[in-house]
Amino acid sequence: MQIAEDRESWTRVIYPRLAVDASDEFRFRRESSAPSGLIDWRSGERLIESARRTLLAGAKFFLGPGRHFVNRHGRFASRYLDEVLMGQTAPGSYIVTAYAPPHAGISLSASGGDMSSLPDVGVAHAREVSQAVVRAVEATAEAVEHYRTSGSLSGFEAGVPRGISYEMTQALLGIAANSDGADITVEWDSSSSESIPESTHFEFRGSDAEPLSKAAVRLAEDRxxxxxxxxxxxxxxxxxxxxxxxxxxxxxxxxxxxxxxxxxxxxxxxxxxxxxxxxxxxxxxxxxxxxxxxxxxxxxxxxxxxxxxxxxxxxxxxxxxxxxxxxxxxxxxxxxxxxxxxxxxxxxxx
Structure with missing residues (x-):
């Protein structure tokens, strides 16, 4: 009866989780002046693009840190993204949801193919890559916070070994710029017997566009x-x-x-x-x-x-x-x- 009365909750939240296999969930939210759950078209496109770039940047970092990856590790990152499903926006502001299956195998070689029957050698589990995405976002969020209090970009330089890159700063720039507030929330699937990481939440302001833009320029420099x-x-x-x-x-x-x-x-x-x-x-x-x-x-x-x-x-x-x-x-x-x-x-x- 409760589900029948709350069709919105069923179609947007409950059913997607039942329809897919076990998955770790990334929610990219952006405040919008439009009615709840709506956003102007261009801002919605940019949010989806920025969410995609965030996942790609973190996946590249999984194979090793870098100030500016350019096309390096791009094929691996694309194979990770191929395993991710996109969900509908949730009620509230405007939320793009990404479902990453934790047990999917991502080939470390360019050959790709079905990884389900292969041993772990030469294969990364999607959850490990998803955790790299979170670490890179966390390091970048901390560098933004450091800039808020000090006005210094040194946190971005120091955070490169932890996942900060031109690609990640630019991805988060697209989420924060011209917004009234934005955030990323990650919840890990608990169906497996292995230890589950804690849920994580990162908040960004429209004013964070300034340090993210400056950091992107610096990280892209060829000295x-x-x-x-x-x-x-x-x-x-x-x-x-x-x-x-x-x-x-x-x-x-x-x-x-x-x-x-x-x-x-x-x-x-x-x-x-x-x-x-x-x-x-x-x-x-x-x-x-x-x-x-x-x-x-x-x-x-x-x-x-x-x-x-x-x-x-x-x-x-x-x-x-x-x-x-x-x-x-x-x-x-x-x-x-x-x-x-x-x-x-x-x-x-x-």
Whole structure:
């Protein structure tokens, strides 16, 4: 009788847990001004994307820490994600639920396949990977808290061995940015006889976007080369090769060393953000190694830090340069114009 009277609870909470095998549960919640359980479409898309990136970043950390994984460990992380189910939003604000089966085997090799009949050699259990996700989120949340009290990013640098990475800071940035509050809750399935970890809960504020953004820039830096960060409008998208990160053009909206650049991404995941920025006329913050090639300026090994506000909120800077007679202005505005043409495939991934 109680279940019949509470159909909402049955369809959203009880039935999904009965319909799937044993599973550890991740809940990604974001406060919304819409009615309970609803969210504006774009924010909902970003929350799902950020939840996906959180799981991928933690899975990459399972194989070893890194400041910036780029595509490293990407196939393993994707195999872990293939074992995860997505549930409906729960009542309240807006909640995306991920169900990760604790006993699923994730191959450590690229061959993949059915892991159910294989010995543990060369196979990771999904719960171990899920625990790595939680450790990485925990370390990042602690670094955010340290920034709140000290204003220092040192906690992010120190936390890299514990799972903090560019990928994780960017994933959590997508959850926290422009929110009225967000959190991640993890509950572990208790059906197995093994010891069960304690449930965990992490909270984030909209103001946490600032340290997460700054940390993402720092963690993405290649200290062996000249890295620059710029904010601009995406005006060209090109992806010739299947599975390649893609290339796009950015026209600067704030002062910087170049007015237009071509951006060659380090990670194909970032290409989706560039597409969204282009479709919604949003400014994009990107970081990469700046190089000049003929009349073109390039950002190589580049990363998308985050999408900003609408491009109309930014005024294009007036270029003021002090170039002495006989000197060459390396980043002359006229020379750095980005032609509307496909990138040169011979460049390859840098």
């Amino acid at each position: 062996s080369s000249r890295m620059v960060t710029m904010i601009g409008r995406v005006h060209l998208l090109a992806k010739k090769d299947v599975g390649s990160p893609g290339v796009f053009g950015v026209e600067a909206l704030t002062s910087g060393p170049a007015r237009k650049v071509r951006v060659r991404l380090a990670d194909e995941e970032d290409y989706h953000e560039a597409i969204r920025a282009h479709e919604e006329d949003l400014a994009l913050q990107v970081s990469g190694k700046l190089e000049k090639e003929g009349n073109l300026s390039w950002l190589y090994n580049a990363t998308v830090i985050r999408t900003m506000g609408h491009v109309d909120e930014y005024q294009r800077p007036r270029s003021v340069r002090n170039v002495s007679a006989g000197q060459i202005d390396l980043f002359d505005n006229g020379a750095s114009q980005l032609p509307e043409q496909s990138p040169d495939p011979s460049r390859g991934n840098q």
